[in-house]
Amino acid sequence: MRVELKSAAFRAEREASWRELEGLAGRAERGGLRALGPAELARLPVLYRATLSSLSVARAISLDRNLLEYLESLSGRAYLMVYGTRRHLWEALGDFFARRFPRAVRAHAVHLGLSAALLLLGLLTGFALTRADPERFYAFVDPAYAGGRGPTSSTESLRKVLYADRKAAEMLQTFAAFLFSHNARIGLTAFVLGFAGGAPTALLMFSNGLVLGAFGALYASRGLSLEFWAWVLPHGVTELSAVALCGAAGLALGQALLFPGQEERLAALARRGREAGVVALGAVALFFLAGLVEGIFRQLVHAVPVRYAVAAGSALALAAWLAGSGRERA
Numbered sequence: 466m467r468v469e470l471k472s473a474a475f476r477a478e479r480e481a482s483w484r485e486l487e488g489l490a491g492r493a494e495r496g497g498l499r500a501l502g503p504a505e506l507a508r509l510p511v512l513y514r515a516t517l518s519s520l521s522v523a524r525a526i527s528l529d530r531n532l533l534e535y536l537e538s539l540s541g542r543a544y545l546m547v548y549g550t551r552r553h554l555w556e557a558l559g560d561f562f563a564r565r566f567p568r569a570v571r572a573h574a575v576h577l578g579l580s581a582a583l584l585l586l587g588l589l590t591g592f593a594l595t596r597a598d599p600e601r602f603y604a605f606v607d608p609a610y611a612g613g614r615g616p617t618s619s620t621e622s623l624r625k626v627l628y629a630d631r632k633a634a635e636m637l638q639t640f641a642a643f644l645f646s647h648n649a650r651i652g653l654t655a656f657v658l659g660f661a662g663g664a665p666t667a668l669l670m671f672s673n674g675l676v677l678g679a680f681g682a683l684y685a686s687r688g689l690s691l692e693f694w695a696w697v698l699p700h701g702v703t704e705l706s707a708v709a710l711c712g713a714a715g716l717a718l719g720q721a722l723l724f725p726g727q728e729e730r731l732a733a734l735a736r737r738g739r740e741a742g743v744v745a746l747g748a749v750a751l752f753f754l755a756g757l758v759e760g761i762f763r764q765l766v767h768a769v770p771v772r773y774a775v776a777a778g779s780a781l782a783l784a785a786w787l788a789g790s791g792r793e794r795a
Contacts, residue, residue: 475519475522475523475526475532476532479515479519482512482515482516482519483516483519483535483536483539485508485512486509486512486513486515486516486539486543487539489501489505489508489509489512489546490539490542490543490546493509493546494542498546509543509546509547510547512543513540513543513544513546513547516536516539516540516543517540519536520533520536520537520540523536561743561746561747562747562750562790563790563791564790564791565743565791566743566744566746566747566791567786567787567788567789567790567791568791569740569741569743569744569747570710570713570744570747570787571787571788572740573713573714573717573740573741573744576712576713576714576716576717576720577709577710577713579667579713579716580666580670580709580710580712580713580715580716581709581712583667583670583671583674583712584670584671584673584674584705584708584709584712585674586671586674587670587671587672587673587674587675587677587678588674588675588677588678588681589674589678590671590674590675590678591605591674591675591676591677591678591679591681591682592678592679592681592682592685593678593682594678594679594682595678595679595682595683596682596685596686599616599682599683599686600616601679602615602616602679602682602683603615603616605672605675605676605678605679606676606679606680610676612626614626614680614683615683616683616686620687620688620689623683623684623687623689624687624689624692626696627689627692627693627695627696628692628767648704648707648708648752648755649707649749649752651669651673651708651711652707652708652710652711652712652745652748652749652752653711653745653749654669655669655670655708655711655712655714655715656711656712656714656715656718656741656745656748657715658715659714659715659716659717659718659719659722659741660718660719660722660734661719662719662722662723663715663716663718663719663720663722663723664719666712666715666716666718666719667712667716669712670708670709670712673708677697677701677705680693680697681693681694691769692769695769695772695773695776696772698772698773698776699758699762699772699775699776699779700755700756700758700759700762701755701776702776702779702780702783703751703754703755703758703779703783704751704752704755704756704759706748706751706783707748707749707751707752707755708748710744710745710747710748710751711744711745711748713741713744714741714742714744714745714748715741717737717740717741717744718734718737718738718741720737721733721734721736721737721738722734758775758779762775
């Protein structure tokens with residue numbers, strides 16, 4: 466009986482502030498902090514600290530369990546209002562792509578340059594070696610990735626892939642889905658392999674370039690270079706950029722592991738890993754965008770000039786976005 470009276474007196478003395486905080490928290494949960502006026506926003510941390518004090522006292526004097534659970538729940542909700550960042554999904558996504566991702570890419574410009582150089586070196590190497598000996602194509606390209614193409618394919622069959630009819634387009638949409646998952650897997654693997662010191666990431670970038678170079682040499686041997694690169698670049702600008710970004714994130718992890726500087730190795734890896742993770746996450750969105758172009762646009766638009774125009778527009782838009790977005794002062 467004494468505990469019940471003590472609990473009732475405690476509640477009667479402080480319940481008004483709890484109810485006020487509960488009302489503010491409910492409105493903020495439904496409409497965000499914008500739903501609160503300036504005076505209410507100023508009142509929120511005061512009520513939160515008072516509720517924490519009530520919770521501390523309630524625990525110390527062992528009040529009834531229901532009251533403790535109520536105060537714990539209310540304190541948790543108010544904590545998110547006072548200290549948490551509550552934004553709608555679209556607002557968070559907009560901030561990520563308009564600010565966080567471009568800034569993270571620019572912060573890893575050196576790693577991105579090295580990753581892109583490794584891709585380009587692999588492409589040129591694969592092209593030169595396959596051009597000298599077409600049989601090397603099979604050493605660079607997995608049969609599942611080749612999709613039946615190779616040095617023994619006729620020129621007409623290779624051309625059909627570039628200008629697919631309806632039936633071939635349906636087959637290529639499936640193949641495009643395979644390419645999207647394949648390249649996304651390569652990109653994310655390159656990021657994760659950064660934990661092994663970055664060397665496997667560099668090797669993966671180079672080997673991915675070998676594959677593209679081998680295909681370029683195959684089509685060049687049939688006089689189809691112009692058409693082949695018109696087929697690749699509309700989606701390739703975005704997709705290869707995403708691969709290079711994942712490689713840059715992996716190289717950044719490798720640098721943190723091997724050269725932590727003044728920080729402890731695990732602390733450097735954790736800090737730079739969060740930054741590199743932003744780059745890798747944005748690259749996944751680019752993979753998705755490239756997959757849409759690969760599976761839809763490329764099958765519907767066959768005009769070579771239009772394909773090159775789209776590729777050039779994609780390159781300019783991507784460069785302008787990554788180089789210019791998020792530069793406004795805080």
